[in-house]
Amino acid sequence: MKMRLSLPLALLSFALFACVAAWRALQPVALMPLFSTDRVVIPAQLLVALNGGDRFLAANIETMRLAATGIDDRGIDTGYLIRAQREIARLNPCHEDNYYLANGLLTWGGAVDEGNDVLRAAVECRFWDEIPPFFYGINLAFFQRNNEEAARVLEIGAERSPQNAAAMRKLAVMLRAEQFADERLALNYLIQQRDSAADPKLRDMLDKRVVRLQGLIALREAQRRYEDEHGPLIALEQLVERRLIDSLPADPLRLGYELRDGRIELKKLKIAGLEEQP
Incomplete structure:
Protein backbone atom coordinates (compact mmCIF):
# COMPACT_ATOMS: atom_id res chain seq x y z
CA MET A 1 0.00 0.00 0.00
CA LYS A 2 2.82 2.36 0.92
CA MET A 3 4.68 1.56 -2.33
CA ARG A 4 1.57 2.40 -4.36
CA LEU A 5 1.29 5.86 -2.72
CA SER A 6 5.01 6.68 -2.95
CA LEU A 7 5.30 6.54 -6.73
CA PRO A 8 2.36 8.88 -7.48
CA LEU A 9 3.59 11.28 -4.75
CA ALA A 10 7.10 11.35 -6.29
CA LEU A 11 5.68 11.98 -9.77
CA LEU A 12 3.46 14.77 -8.44
CA SER A 13 6.41 16.40 -6.66
CA PHE A 14 8.56 16.25 -9.79
CA ALA A 15 5.76 17.76 -11.90
CA LEU A 16 5.32 20.59 -9.40
CA PHE A 17 9.09 21.25 -9.40
CA ALA A 18 9.17 21.29 -13.22
CA CYS A 19 6.30 23.76 -13.37
CA VAL A 20 7.92 26.12 -10.87
CA ALA A 21 11.27 25.91 -12.70
CA ALA A 22 9.64 26.63 -16.06
CA TRP A 23 7.73 29.60 -14.62
CA ARG A 24 10.87 31.00 -12.95
CA ALA A 25 12.82 30.77 -16.21
CA LEU A 26 10.29 33.07 -17.90
CA GLN A 27 10.59 35.79 -15.27
CA PRO A 28 12.84 38.88 -15.96
CA VAL A 29 16.22 38.77 -14.30
CA ALA A 30 17.10 41.68 -12.00
CA LEU A 31 20.73 42.53 -12.71
CA MET A 32 22.77 43.35 -9.64
CA PRO A 33 25.56 45.93 -9.78
CA LEU A 34 29.08 44.58 -9.95
CA PHE A 35 29.84 46.11 -6.57
CA SER A 36 27.59 46.78 -3.68
CA THR A 37 27.37 50.44 -2.78
CA ASP A 38 27.07 49.73 0.95
CA ARG A 39 30.17 47.64 1.63
CA VAL A 40 31.14 47.96 5.24
CA VAL A 41 34.25 49.93 6.20
CA ILE A 42 34.94 49.76 9.93
CA PRO A 43 35.80 53.15 11.53
CA ALA A 44 39.36 53.58 12.76
CA GLN A 45 38.35 53.83 16.44
CA LEU A 46 36.49 50.51 16.31
CA LEU A 47 39.36 48.84 14.44
CA VAL A 48 41.71 49.85 17.25
CA ALA A 49 39.35 48.35 19.82
CA LEU A 50 38.99 45.11 17.82
CA ASN A 51 42.77 44.76 17.66
CA GLY A 52 43.45 45.17 21.36
CA GLY A 53 44.31 48.87 21.18
CA ASP A 54 47.12 48.36 18.64
CA ARG A 55 46.47 50.87 15.81
CA PHE A 56 49.48 49.66 13.81
CA LEU A 57 48.23 46.07 13.84
CA ALA A 58 44.77 47.33 12.89
CA ALA A 59 46.23 49.26 9.94
CA ASN A 60 48.18 46.21 8.76
CA ILE A 61 45.17 43.90 8.86
CA GLU A 62 42.85 46.43 7.19
CA THR A 63 45.40 47.07 4.41
CA MET A 64 45.63 43.36 3.68
CA ARG A 65 41.85 43.10 3.66
CA LEU A 66 41.27 45.92 1.20
CA ALA A 67 44.15 44.76 -1.01
CA ALA A 68 42.43 41.38 -1.25
CA THR A 69 38.85 42.62 -1.63
CA GLY A 70 39.10 46.04 -3.31
CA ILE A 71 40.00 44.72 -6.76
CA ASP A 72 39.21 41.54 -8.65
CA ASP A 73 38.54 40.36 -12.19
CA ARG A 74 35.51 42.68 -12.37
CA GLY A 75 37.51 45.84 -11.69
CA ILE A 76 38.20 48.23 -8.82
CA ASP A 77 35.66 49.18 -6.19
CA THR A 78 36.83 52.79 -5.96
CA GLY A 79 34.26 53.98 -3.44
CA TYR A 80 35.14 51.18 -1.03
CA LEU A 81 38.88 51.83 -1.42
CA ILE A 82 38.47 55.55 -0.78
CA ARG A 83 36.63 54.97 2.50
CA ALA A 84 38.88 52.12 3.63
CA GLN A 85 42.18 53.83 2.84
CA ARG A 86 41.13 56.99 4.62
CA GLU A 87 40.53 54.94 7.77
CA ILE A 88 43.94 53.28 7.41
CA ALA A 89 45.59 56.69 7.01
CA ARG A 90 43.91 57.72 10.27
CA LEU A 91 45.27 54.62 11.99
CA ASN A 92 48.78 54.90 10.58
CA PRO A 93 49.55 57.61 7.99
CA CYS A 94 53.06 56.13 7.69
CA HIS A 95 51.76 52.83 6.30
CA GLU A 96 53.83 52.11 3.17
CA ASP A 97 51.45 49.70 1.43
CA ASN A 98 48.55 52.07 1.96
CA TYR A 99 50.12 55.04 0.18
CA TYR A 100 51.34 52.81 -2.67
CA LEU A 101 47.81 51.46 -3.14
CA ALA A 102 46.31 54.94 -2.87
CA ASN A 103 48.62 56.29 -5.57
CA GLY A 104 48.14 53.38 -7.96
CA LEU A 105 44.46 52.59 -7.48
CA LEU A 106 42.95 55.91 -6.42
CA THR A 107 44.94 58.82 -7.87
CA TRP A 108 45.71 57.10 -11.17
CA GLY A 109 42.29 55.47 -11.14
CA GLY A 110 40.40 58.77 -11.24
CA ALA A 111 40.02 59.63 -7.53
CA VAL A 112 42.80 62.23 -7.60
CA ASP A 113 41.93 64.28 -4.53
CA GLU A 114 41.25 61.24 -2.36
CA GLY A 115 44.48 59.49 -3.35
CA ASN A 116 46.48 62.66 -2.82
CA ASP A 117 45.01 63.03 0.68
CA VAL A 118 46.62 59.70 1.63
CA LEU A 119 49.91 60.70 -0.03
CA ARG A 120 49.97 64.07 1.72
CA ALA A 121 49.60 62.33 5.09
CA ALA A 122 52.45 59.97 4.14
CA VAL A 123 54.69 62.92 3.17
CA GLU A 124 54.21 64.42 6.62
CA CYS A 125 54.54 61.15 8.54
CA ARG A 126 57.37 59.39 6.65
CA ALA A 165 68.33 64.71 -5.17
CA ALA A 166 69.64 66.15 -8.44
CA ALA A 167 66.85 64.64 -10.55
CA MET A 168 64.12 65.87 -8.18
CA ARG A 169 65.57 69.37 -7.97
CA LYS A 170 65.89 69.49 -11.76
CA LEU A 171 62.23 68.54 -12.10
CA ALA A 172 61.26 71.22 -9.57
CA VAL A 173 63.21 73.85 -11.53
CA MET A 174 61.61 72.78 -14.82
CA LEU A 175 58.10 72.94 -13.35
CA ARG A 176 58.72 76.50 -12.16
CA ALA A 177 60.25 77.47 -15.51
CA GLU A 178 57.10 76.28 -17.32
CA GLN A 179 55.11 78.96 -15.52
CA PHE A 180 56.88 81.74 -17.43
CA ALA A 181 54.83 82.89 -20.39
CA ASP A 182 57.93 84.39 -22.04
CA GLU A 183 60.59 81.88 -23.08
CA ARG A 184 63.40 84.41 -22.50
CA LEU A 185 62.34 84.85 -18.88
CA ALA A 186 62.28 81.07 -18.54
CA LEU A 187 65.78 80.90 -20.05
CA ASN A 188 67.12 83.49 -17.61
CA TYR A 189 65.61 81.55 -14.73
CA LEU A 190 67.17 78.27 -15.91
CA ILE A 191 70.60 79.88 -16.38
CA GLN A 192 70.43 81.35 -12.89
CA GLN A 193 69.46 77.98 -11.40
CA ARG A 194 72.20 76.19 -13.37
CA ASP A 195 74.92 78.63 -12.37
CA SER A 196 73.96 78.53 -8.69
CA ALA A 197 73.67 74.72 -8.48
CA ALA A 198 76.26 73.18 -6.17
CA ASP A 199 75.54 69.62 -7.32
CA PRO A 200 77.48 68.80 -10.54
CA LYS A 201 74.77 66.33 -11.62
CA LEU A 202 72.08 68.97 -11.28
CA ARG A 203 74.22 71.54 -13.08
CA ASP A 204 74.73 69.17 -16.01
CA MET A 205 71.00 68.36 -16.21
CA LEU A 206 70.03 72.02 -16.19
CA ASP A 207 72.69 72.89 -18.77
CA LYS A 208 71.02 70.53 -21.24
CA ARG A 209 67.70 72.32 -20.64
CA VAL A 210 69.37 75.70 -21.14
CA VAL A 211 70.79 74.60 -24.51
CA ARG A 212 67.44 73.15 -25.51
CA LEU A 213 65.57 76.34 -24.67
CA GLN A 214 68.17 78.45 -26.48
CA GLY A 215 67.48 76.38 -29.58
CA LEU A 216 63.74 77.00 -29.23
CA ILE A 217 64.26 80.76 -28.92
CA ALA A 218 66.46 80.81 -32.04
CA LEU A 219 63.84 78.87 -33.99
CA ARG A 220 61.00 81.15 -32.90
CA GLU A 221 62.99 84.24 -33.85
CA ALA A 222 63.66 82.74 -37.29
CA GLN A 223 59.96 81.86 -37.60
CA ARG A 224 58.98 85.47 -36.95
CA ARG A 225 61.35 86.73 -39.65
CA TYR A 226 60.17 84.06 -42.09
CA GLU A 227 56.49 84.84 -41.61
CA ASP A 228 57.06 88.59 -41.98
CA GLU A 229 58.28 87.92 -45.53
CA HIS A 230 56.67 84.65 -46.68
CA GLY A 231 53.53 84.02 -44.65
CA PRO A 232 52.77 81.05 -42.37
CA LEU A 233 55.54 78.54 -41.75
CA ILE A 234 54.63 75.02 -42.91
CA ALA A 235 57.76 73.05 -41.96
CA LEU A 236 60.86 73.75 -39.87
CA GLU A 237 63.09 72.91 -42.85
CA GLN A 238 61.86 76.07 -44.59
CA LEU A 239 63.90 78.11 -42.12
CA VAL A 240 67.05 76.39 -43.36
CA GLU A 241 66.02 76.63 -47.02
CA ARG A 242 65.53 80.39 -46.69
CA ARG A 243 68.89 80.63 -44.88
CA LEU A 244 67.38 82.15 -41.78
CA ILE A 245 69.35 79.57 -39.78
CA ASP A 246 72.28 77.39 -40.82
CA SER A 247 70.70 74.19 -39.50
CA LEU A 248 68.05 73.02 -37.07
CA PRO A 249 69.38 73.24 -33.49
CA ALA A 250 70.63 70.01 -31.95
CA ASP A 251 68.60 69.06 -28.88
CA PRO A 252 70.80 67.62 -26.09
CA LEU A 253 67.82 65.53 -24.98
CA ARG A 254 67.40 64.15 -28.53
CA LEU A 255 63.70 64.94 -28.59
CA GLY A 256 63.89 67.90 -30.95
CA TYR A 257 61.39 70.58 -31.90
CA GLU A 258 58.08 70.54 -33.74
CA LEU A 259 55.62 72.90 -35.41
CA ARG A 260 52.34 72.61 -33.51
CA ASP A 261 49.31 74.74 -34.38
CA GLY A 262 51.51 77.24 -36.19
CA ARG A 263 53.96 77.65 -33.28
CA ILE A 264 57.34 76.01 -32.76
CA GLU A 265 57.35 73.98 -29.54
CA LEU A 266 59.66 71.66 -27.66
CA LYS A 267 58.87 68.05 -28.39
CA LYS A 268 57.84 66.13 -25.32
CA LEU A 269 58.21 62.49 -24.47
CA LYS A 270 54.84 60.89 -25.14
CA ILE A 271 53.53 58.12 -22.90
CA ALA A 272 50.78 56.01 -24.44
CA GLY A 273 47.45 56.64 -22.75
CA LEU A 274 48.58 59.64 -20.71
CA GLU A 275 48.85 62.42 -23.26
CA GLU A 276 45.04 62.48 -23.48
CA GLN A 277 44.70 63.28 -19.80
CA PRO A 278 43.03 66.67 -19.13
Whole structure:
Protein backbone atom coordinates (compact mmCIF):
# COMPACT_ATOMS: atom_id res chain seq x y z
CA MET A 1 0.00 0.00 0.00
CA LYS A 2 2.82 2.36 0.92
CA MET A 3 4.68 1.56 -2.33
CA ARG A 4 1.57 2.40 -4.36
CA LEU A 5 1.29 5.86 -2.72
CA SER A 6 5.01 6.68 -2.95
CA LEU A 7 5.30 6.54 -6.73
CA PRO A 8 2.36 8.88 -7.48
CA LEU A 9 3.59 11.28 -4.75
CA ALA A 10 7.10 11.35 -6.29
CA LEU A 11 5.68 11.98 -9.77
CA LEU A 12 3.46 14.77 -8.44
CA SER A 13 6.41 16.40 -6.66
CA PHE A 14 8.56 16.25 -9.79
CA ALA A 15 5.76 17.76 -11.90
CA LEU A 16 5.32 20.59 -9.40
CA PHE A 17 9.09 21.25 -9.40
CA ALA A 18 9.17 21.29 -13.22
CA CYS A 19 6.30 23.76 -13.37
CA VAL A 20 7.92 26.12 -10.87
CA ALA A 21 11.27 25.91 -12.70
CA ALA A 22 9.64 26.63 -16.06
CA TRP A 23 7.73 29.60 -14.62
CA ARG A 24 10.87 31.00 -12.95
CA ALA A 25 12.82 30.77 -16.21
CA LEU A 26 10.29 33.07 -17.90
CA GLN A 27 10.59 35.79 -15.27
CA PRO A 28 12.84 38.88 -15.96
CA VAL A 29 16.22 38.77 -14.30
CA ALA A 30 17.10 41.68 -12.00
CA LEU A 31 20.73 42.53 -12.71
CA MET A 32 22.77 43.35 -9.64
CA PRO A 33 25.56 45.93 -9.78
CA LEU A 34 29.08 44.58 -9.95
CA PHE A 35 29.84 46.11 -6.57
CA SER A 36 27.59 46.78 -3.68
CA THR A 37 27.37 50.44 -2.78
CA ASP A 38 27.07 49.73 0.95
CA ARG A 39 30.17 47.64 1.63
CA VAL A 40 31.14 47.96 5.24
CA VAL A 41 34.25 49.93 6.20
CA ILE A 42 34.94 49.76 9.93
CA PRO A 43 35.80 53.15 11.53
CA ALA A 44 39.36 53.58 12.76
CA GLN A 45 38.35 53.83 16.44
CA LEU A 46 36.49 50.51 16.31
CA LEU A 47 39.36 48.84 14.44
CA VAL A 48 41.71 49.85 17.25
CA ALA A 49 39.35 48.35 19.82
CA LEU A 50 38.99 45.11 17.82
CA ASN A 51 42.77 44.76 17.66
CA GLY A 52 43.45 45.17 21.36
CA GLY A 53 44.31 48.87 21.18
CA ASP A 54 47.12 48.36 18.64
CA ARG A 55 46.47 50.87 15.81
CA PHE A 56 49.48 49.66 13.81
CA LEU A 57 48.23 46.07 13.84
CA ALA A 58 44.77 47.33 12.89
CA ALA A 59 46.23 49.26 9.94
CA ASN A 60 48.18 46.21 8.76
CA ILE A 61 45.17 43.90 8.86
CA GLU A 62 42.85 46.43 7.19
CA THR A 63 45.40 47.07 4.41
CA MET A 64 45.63 43.36 3.68
CA ARG A 65 41.85 43.10 3.66
CA LEU A 66 41.27 45.92 1.20
CA ALA A 67 44.15 44.76 -1.01
CA ALA A 68 42.43 41.38 -1.25
CA THR A 69 38.85 42.62 -1.63
CA GLY A 70 39.10 46.04 -3.31
CA ILE A 71 40.00 44.72 -6.76
CA ASP A 72 39.21 41.54 -8.65
CA ASP A 73 38.54 40.36 -12.19
CA ARG A 74 35.51 42.68 -12.37
CA GLY A 75 37.51 45.84 -11.69
CA ILE A 76 38.20 48.23 -8.82
CA ASP A 77 35.66 49.18 -6.19
CA THR A 78 36.83 52.79 -5.96
CA GLY A 79 34.26 53.98 -3.44
CA TYR A 80 35.14 51.18 -1.03
CA LEU A 81 38.88 51.83 -1.42
CA ILE A 82 38.47 55.55 -0.78
CA ARG A 83 36.63 54.97 2.50
CA ALA A 84 38.88 52.12 3.63
CA GLN A 85 42.18 53.83 2.84
CA ARG A 86 41.13 56.99 4.62
CA GLU A 87 40.53 54.94 7.77
CA ILE A 88 43.94 53.28 7.41
CA ALA A 89 45.59 56.69 7.01
CA ARG A 90 43.91 57.72 10.27
CA LEU A 91 45.27 54.62 11.99
CA ASN A 92 48.78 54.90 10.58
CA PRO A 93 49.55 57.61 7.99
CA CYS A 94 53.06 56.13 7.69
CA HIS A 95 51.76 52.83 6.30
CA GLU A 96 53.83 52.11 3.17
CA ASP A 97 51.45 49.70 1.43
CA ASN A 98 48.55 52.07 1.96
CA TYR A 99 50.12 55.04 0.18
CA TYR A 100 51.34 52.81 -2.67
CA LEU A 101 47.81 51.46 -3.14
CA ALA A 102 46.31 54.94 -2.87
CA ASN A 103 48.62 56.29 -5.57
CA GLY A 104 48.14 53.38 -7.96
CA LEU A 105 44.46 52.59 -7.48
CA LEU A 106 42.95 55.91 -6.42
CA THR A 107 44.94 58.82 -7.87
CA TRP A 108 45.71 57.10 -11.17
CA GLY A 109 42.29 55.47 -11.14
CA GLY A 110 40.40 58.77 -11.24
CA ALA A 111 40.02 59.63 -7.53
CA VAL A 112 42.80 62.23 -7.60
CA ASP A 113 41.93 64.28 -4.53
CA GLU A 114 41.25 61.24 -2.36
CA GLY A 115 44.48 59.49 -3.35
CA ASN A 116 46.48 62.66 -2.82
CA ASP A 117 45.01 63.03 0.68
CA VAL A 118 46.62 59.70 1.63
CA LEU A 119 49.91 60.70 -0.03
CA ARG A 120 49.97 64.07 1.72
CA ALA A 121 49.60 62.33 5.09
CA ALA A 122 52.45 59.97 4.14
CA VAL A 123 54.69 62.92 3.17
CA GLU A 124 54.21 64.42 6.62
CA CYS A 125 54.54 61.15 8.54
CA ARG A 126 57.37 59.39 6.65
CA PHE A 127 59.93 62.20 7.12
CA TRP A 128 62.76 59.94 5.91
CA ASP A 129 61.09 58.63 2.74
CA GLU A 130 61.59 60.28 -0.69
CA ILE A 131 58.87 58.28 -2.49
CA PRO A 132 55.70 59.95 -1.10
CA PRO A 133 56.93 63.45 -2.06
CA PHE A 134 57.86 62.17 -5.51
CA PHE A 135 54.44 60.56 -6.08
CA TYR A 136 52.59 63.55 -4.63
CA GLY A 137 54.64 66.12 -6.57
CA ILE A 138 54.10 64.31 -9.88
CA ASN A 139 50.36 64.08 -9.22
CA LEU A 140 50.11 67.78 -8.37
CA ALA A 141 51.82 68.73 -11.63
CA PHE A 142 50.19 66.17 -13.93
CA PHE A 143 46.60 66.06 -12.67
CA GLN A 144 46.11 69.39 -10.91
CA ARG A 145 48.53 71.65 -12.85
CA ASN A 146 49.82 73.11 -9.56
CA ASN A 147 53.46 73.48 -10.59
CA GLU A 148 54.51 75.71 -7.71
CA GLU A 149 53.24 73.35 -5.00
CA ALA A 150 54.57 70.36 -6.95
CA ALA A 151 58.04 71.96 -7.06
CA ARG A 152 57.93 72.61 -3.30
CA VAL A 153 57.00 69.00 -2.57
CA LEU A 154 59.67 67.64 -4.92
CA GLU A 155 62.30 69.72 -3.13
CA ILE A 156 61.21 68.02 0.11
CA GLY A 157 61.85 64.69 -1.62
CA ALA A 158 65.26 65.90 -2.81
CA GLU A 159 66.28 66.74 0.76
CA ARG A 160 65.48 63.15 1.76
CA SER A 161 67.22 61.45 -1.16
CA PRO A 162 71.01 61.45 -1.50
CA GLN A 163 70.79 59.37 -4.70
CA ASN A 164 67.96 61.18 -6.52
CA ALA A 165 68.33 64.71 -5.17
CA ALA A 166 69.64 66.15 -8.44
CA ALA A 167 66.85 64.64 -10.55
CA MET A 168 64.12 65.87 -8.18
CA ARG A 169 65.57 69.37 -7.97
CA LYS A 170 65.89 69.49 -11.76
CA LEU A 171 62.23 68.54 -12.10
CA ALA A 172 61.26 71.22 -9.57
CA VAL A 173 63.21 73.85 -11.53
CA MET A 174 61.61 72.78 -14.82
CA LEU A 175 58.10 72.94 -13.35
CA ARG A 176 58.72 76.50 -12.16
CA ALA A 177 60.25 77.47 -15.51
CA GLU A 178 57.10 76.28 -17.32
CA GLN A 179 55.11 78.96 -15.52
CA PHE A 180 56.88 81.74 -17.43
CA ALA A 181 54.83 82.89 -20.39
CA ASP A 182 57.93 84.39 -22.04
CA GLU A 183 60.59 81.88 -23.08
CA ARG A 184 63.40 84.41 -22.50
CA LEU A 185 62.34 84.85 -18.88
CA ALA A 186 62.28 81.07 -18.54
CA LEU A 187 65.78 80.90 -20.05
CA ASN A 188 67.12 83.49 -17.61
CA TYR A 189 65.61 81.55 -14.73
CA LEU A 190 67.17 78.27 -15.91
CA ILE A 191 70.60 79.88 -16.38
CA GLN A 192 70.43 81.35 -12.89
CA GLN A 193 69.46 77.98 -11.40
CA ARG A 194 72.20 76.19 -13.37
CA ASP A 195 74.92 78.63 -12.37
CA SER A 196 73.96 78.53 -8.69
CA ALA A 197 73.67 74.72 -8.48
CA ALA A 198 76.26 73.18 -6.17
CA ASP A 199 75.54 69.62 -7.32
CA PRO A 200 77.48 68.80 -10.54
CA LYS A 201 74.77 66.33 -11.62
CA LEU A 202 72.08 68.97 -11.28
CA ARG A 203 74.22 71.54 -13.08
CA ASP A 204 74.73 69.17 -16.01
CA MET A 205 71.00 68.36 -16.21
CA LEU A 206 70.03 72.02 -16.19
CA ASP A 207 72.69 72.89 -18.77
CA LYS A 208 71.02 70.53 -21.24
CA ARG A 209 67.70 72.32 -20.64
CA VAL A 210 69.37 75.70 -21.14
CA VAL A 211 70.79 74.60 -24.51
CA ARG A 212 67.44 73.15 -25.51
CA LEU A 213 65.57 76.34 -24.67
CA GLN A 214 68.17 78.45 -26.48
CA GLY A 215 67.48 76.38 -29.58
CA LEU A 216 63.74 77.00 -29.23
CA ILE A 217 64.26 80.76 -28.92
CA ALA A 218 66.46 80.81 -32.04
CA LEU A 219 63.84 78.87 -33.99
CA ARG A 220 61.00 81.15 -32.90
CA GLU A 221 62.99 84.24 -33.85
CA ALA A 222 63.66 82.74 -37.29
CA GLN A 223 59.96 81.86 -37.60
CA ARG A 224 58.98 85.47 -36.95
CA ARG A 225 61.35 86.73 -39.65
CA TYR A 226 60.17 84.06 -42.09
CA GLU A 227 56.49 84.84 -41.61
CA ASP A 228 57.06 88.59 -41.98
CA GLU A 229 58.28 87.92 -45.53
CA HIS A 230 56.67 84.65 -46.68
CA GLY A 231 53.53 84.02 -44.65
CA PRO A 232 52.77 81.05 -42.37
CA LEU A 233 55.54 78.54 -41.75
CA ILE A 234 54.63 75.02 -42.91
CA ALA A 235 57.76 73.05 -41.96
CA LEU A 236 60.86 73.75 -39.87
CA GLU A 237 63.09 72.91 -42.85
CA GLN A 238 61.86 76.07 -44.59
CA LEU A 239 63.90 78.11 -42.12
CA VAL A 240 67.05 76.39 -43.36
CA GLU A 241 66.02 76.63 -47.02
CA ARG A 242 65.53 80.39 -46.69
CA ARG A 243 68.89 80.63 -44.88
CA LEU A 244 67.38 82.15 -41.78
CA ILE A 245 69.35 79.57 -39.78
CA ASP A 246 72.28 77.39 -40.82
CA SER A 247 70.70 74.19 -39.50
CA LEU A 248 68.05 73.02 -37.07
CA PRO A 249 69.38 73.24 -33.49
CA ALA A 250 70.63 70.01 -31.95
CA ASP A 251 68.60 69.06 -28.88
CA PRO A 252 70.80 67.62 -26.09
CA LEU A 253 67.82 65.53 -24.98
CA ARG A 254 67.40 64.15 -28.53
CA LEU A 255 63.70 64.94 -28.59
CA GLY A 256 63.89 67.90 -30.95
CA TYR A 257 61.39 70.58 -31.90
CA GLU A 258 58.08 70.54 -33.74
CA LEU A 259 55.62 72.90 -35.41
CA ARG A 260 52.34 72.61 -33.51
CA ASP A 261 49.31 74.74 -34.38
CA GLY A 262 51.51 77.24 -36.19
CA ARG A 263 53.96 77.65 -33.28
CA ILE A 264 57.34 76.01 -32.76
CA GLU A 265 57.35 73.98 -29.54
CA LEU A 266 59.66 71.66 -27.66
CA LYS A 267 58.87 68.05 -28.39
CA LYS A 268 57.84 66.13 -25.32
CA LEU A 269 58.21 62.49 -24.47
CA LYS A 270 54.84 60.89 -25.14
CA ILE A 271 53.53 58.12 -22.90
CA ALA A 272 50.78 56.01 -24.44
CA GLY A 273 47.45 56.64 -22.75
CA LEU A 274 48.58 59.64 -20.71
CA GLU A 275 48.85 62.42 -23.26
CA GLU A 276 45.04 62.48 -23.48
CA GLN A 277 44.70 63.28 -19.80
CA PRO A 278 43.03 66.67 -19.13
